[in-house]
Amino acid sequence: MGKKQLWMVIAALILVNVLTIAFYQSRVKEASGAAMSEESVATIGKTEISRQDWLNELEAKYGKDVLKEMIDQKVVTETAAKYKIKISDQEVEREFRMLQTTVDPLSQKNHASEKKWKEEIRNTLLLEELLTRDVAVSTKELRRYYAENKSVFKVPTAYHLSHIIVKTKNEATKASKELAHGSSFSALAMERSIEEFSANEGGDIGYITEEDERYPKKYIETAKRLKKGAYSKPLKVEDGYALIKLEGKLNGKSYSFDEVKEQIRRQIALEQMKTPANASTFWDEAGVEWFYGKDKNKD
Structure with a gap:
């Protein structure tokens, strides 16, 4: 997955993270005994919108996507641990550095913190590694790709x-x-x-x-x-x-072939895949069961 595709994934997580906080913190309060259903979150003249109505609307519109994203993150983490797959801090830092210089400030601010952003990057890279772990690419092909795309691996x-x-x-x-x-x-x-x-x-x-x-x-x-x-x-x-x-x-930096060869291998392998790269591939293996039944909402 290239920088553009990676950013599309991360941008999609922004809304999920915000809604997760709003929705699930409210649910925790409700479960602890607070009278949430009667609390008003807005008034229009004499009409009120209750917190419960608001939460029901959030759940109807975004609940499935939020839950799926939470499951996907756990599936990737646990499946990677099962296969002893790790992503180095250096790889995360490299992707983070590239994204810092290519995304707009509003998108950057939508991340709760630099730490959270890096966690999302690590999760994406773990998924790429899981999907391509059995794919072998010759050194000759890796070097050819590097030579043809050197500008991609140079951060100005x-x-x-x-x-x-x-x-x-x-x-x-x-x-x-x-x-x-x-x-x-x-x-x-x-x-x-x-x-x-x-x-x-x-x-x-x-x-x-x-x-x-x-x-x-x-x-x-x-x-x-x-x-x-x-x-x-x-x-x-x-x-x-x-x-x-x-x-x-x-400060600008050019990454050597040895620093990015695993990234190149994953990129070549992903380009050859005929199915979309997503964590749902590992749901059956991870034994996932959820509120929405068998539908994994695959794209």
Whole structure:
């Protein structure tokens, strides 16, 4: 599974994790004796929506997906342990590093923590290894793939930036003075920036590289001269004037053949598979029984 496919899997887990917390914490409270069914979660005029009605709707819409994801995670973990399959911390760190520089900041923030994100990555890699553990690929083929896809295994230097965009230089100068007097860059971005998407995230635009075409080249040129936590002078941009702040930096790295050969083997093997890669393959072996019967909701 390549970076794009891996991210699709992880992005799909975001909603699951949020809903799991909301739904199952509420169920625990209900089981402990709290009178949840009568509690109102919203009022519309004289009409109320009870917590129980809300939970029933959540269960109807998302309950099956949430439960399946929880089962899949357990199945992968236990089946990997059965076959003594492990994923190294180095592999997890490599995938995490690649994702940091390729996904948008909103998606990153939807993860409860870096630790949780890495757990999801490890689970995905364990599943890939389980599905391909019996597939042998010649060293010659592995090296050919590496030579043809070297750019995939090279992570460029990336700068984690936030920005504030305003219409005039006067507004930018005023914002700069407020920052100099201790105002929060994030708060000012939410209040002043005319770039709505990033403004909602406190100006955070995630990691960008020299190859990134979404933002002006002067962003990277300026970021190279900033220290972590520092912000720039007003920069002329297409929509007006920008202030950028360096939140962090990831130094570029090229991964050697030996570092990624197992990843390549899995990728080649997965590309040859005729069925979708999912944990349901191992449900029977793991002896899974669940609320929804025999339907594994295979895609």
